[in-house]
Amino acid sequence: MSDKSFKDTMLYPILFMLAACIVFVGVLAIMYRGSEAKIRAYKQDSYQKIVLSLLSEPLSQALSMKPFYLLQDYPNAYNTYITESSLPGLDRRVFYAKAEDTILGYCVDIGGKGLWGTMRALVAMSPDFKTIKGLAIYEQMETPGLGARIGEEWFLAQFNDIQVLKLDGNAGNYINDFEYIPEGQTASKPMQIQQITGATITSTSVTRMLKDELNLTYTAYLRQVQP
Amino acid sequence: MTKKDIFIVSAFKENSVWRQILGICSALAVTNLMMNSLIMGLGVIFCLALSGFTISLIRAWIPRSVRMMVQTLIIAAYVIIVDIFLQANLPLISKQLGPYVGLIITNCILMGRAEAFASQNKPLDSLIDGVGAGAGYTLVLLVISFIRELFGFGSIFGIKIMGSWWTNWSIMVMAPSAFFILAMLIWIINVKFYKAKA
Known part of the structure; x- marks a missing residue:
């Protein structure tokens, strides 16, 4: 009671x-x-594996071993050859691959706005920051089957070995404009990228992110080499 | 009602999706791939069964005035357990499902079963009711995602079924297709099983 x-x-x-x-x-x-x-x-x-795989091409050439074996050797290979550093005035994570006292390439963590939310990517650059050596998008919220296809191998591979640096670039405007062509068409000019059908906004978001972030990165790189 | 009856009623006869039109939001959101639907379904079964069991277990002590708060708390606790489990053990799937696992908390099926069944029945019966309602929900998810993945991606559980001649239907990948398929599913089931009997 x-x-x-x-x-x-x-x-x-x-x-x-x-x-x-x-x-x-x-x-x-x-x-x-x-x-x-x-x-x-x-x-x-998973993050470090992406960094290692993006930098595996120059590394494997310098070490004369196949990229596959390099990736197999994670985390050893990562700890031996990859170092996290920074560029002056750049608020991004920067990594570089080094073997036999030579810097073989950089990898920068970049971010931008997609259709539904932010996307984050890692982009590998040549040591002089002139050429893209690889791109991986590790975080995105795009539409599955449409925008989310920016994660597919063929789309990302298009950016490999693109020389993005303008020859006549000036302060804050160092990067060439990307140009889009329909999916399935072959690129006839260096900066042409096949757009994903049905995902125009997401496709342009990727190139806009690249352009903006690489501009910032190159500005920071110049600050480092010509203080 | 026997245990088997409880299961059959909550899974089929009074199915939460096609009979009570509950849990529609997630039925639309995660059904573009079968694997996502399956994991989501398993998560919901787990949360439904255990939250029902727990609520039923302490139903005599839950104060009437705050019972919804208590139910939400218990449901949320189980959902977070699922979320942590997926993050730690199935990180790829956790990443794909993204925010949808957390949204199980607001899945109306869970509150619906807690209020309608668990707060008035014995723990074991509530557990079975939860498994039944969850299985019924998973069944709907799998049917919708089967159609969407087959036409939208040309695959089933990620395995390519359609040959290279197949052109993916973009509409199947986007949310509107789930609306159409779900509506047609409810229509067919109603005509075949409910209207016929009436």
């Missing part, structure tokens, strides 16, 4: 809710702490 009357008081729901919160949040906190290290390790691993 006394139990029933306590349940009718105003205090009971408050105490019940409090106890329920403590129990459930407690369980979740323990679970989260238990998996946190694993989640973070996975994220770091």
Whole structure:
């Protein structure tokens, strides 16, 4: 009887809710702490693997071994040849690959706006920042089957070995404009990229991101070489 | 009602999607790929069954005035468990499903079953009801995603079915196709099983 009357008081729901919160949040906190290290390790691993694979081409040439074996050797290969650094005044993660005291290429973490949300990518550059050596988009929220196809191999491969630096570039305007052609058509000029059918906004978002971010990067690079 | 009846009623006869039109939002959002639908379905089954069980277990002590808060708290706790599990063990799928796992919390099927069943029935019955409702939901998801993935990507569970002659239908990849397919599915089922009996 006394139990029933306590349940009718105003205090009971408050105490019940409090106890329920403590129990459930407690369980979740323990679970989260238990998996946190694993989640973070996975994220770091997959990120570093992308950096390594983007820089694997110049690395494997310098070391005269196949890119496949280089990637197999993760995390050893990453720790030996890749170093995280920065460029003056550039608020982006920058990595470089170095073997036998020569810098073989850079990799910059860039970001931009897509159709549905932000996208983040890693772009590998030649040591003089003139040429794109590889592109990987590691975070995007584009429409599956349409915009999300920017993650497909053929689309990204188009950017390989494109010389993006203008010959007559001036402050803040160093990068050439990309030009879009319909999907399936063969590029006849150096800066032409096949657009994804049905994903015009996403396609242009990628090139806009590249242009803006590489401009910033090159500006920062110039600051480093001509302080 | 026997345990088997509970399952059959909640999975088929009173199916949350085609009978009660609940959980439509996620049925549209994650059904472009079969694998996503399957994982989403399994997540919902897990959350439905265990939240139903837990709510039923403490139903005598839950104060009437705050019962919805308690139900939401319990549902959210199980959803976060699924989310953490996927992030830690199936990171690729977790990335693909993105925010949709978290959105299970606001899936109306969960609140619906908590209110309509778990808060008035025994724990084990509630567990079975949860599995049943979840299985019914998963079934709908898989049917829709089968059609969408086959026509939109030319594949089933990521395995290419259609040859190189096949042109993917962009419409199947986008949300509107799920509206059409779901509507037709509900129509067919209604005509075949419910109207006929009436």
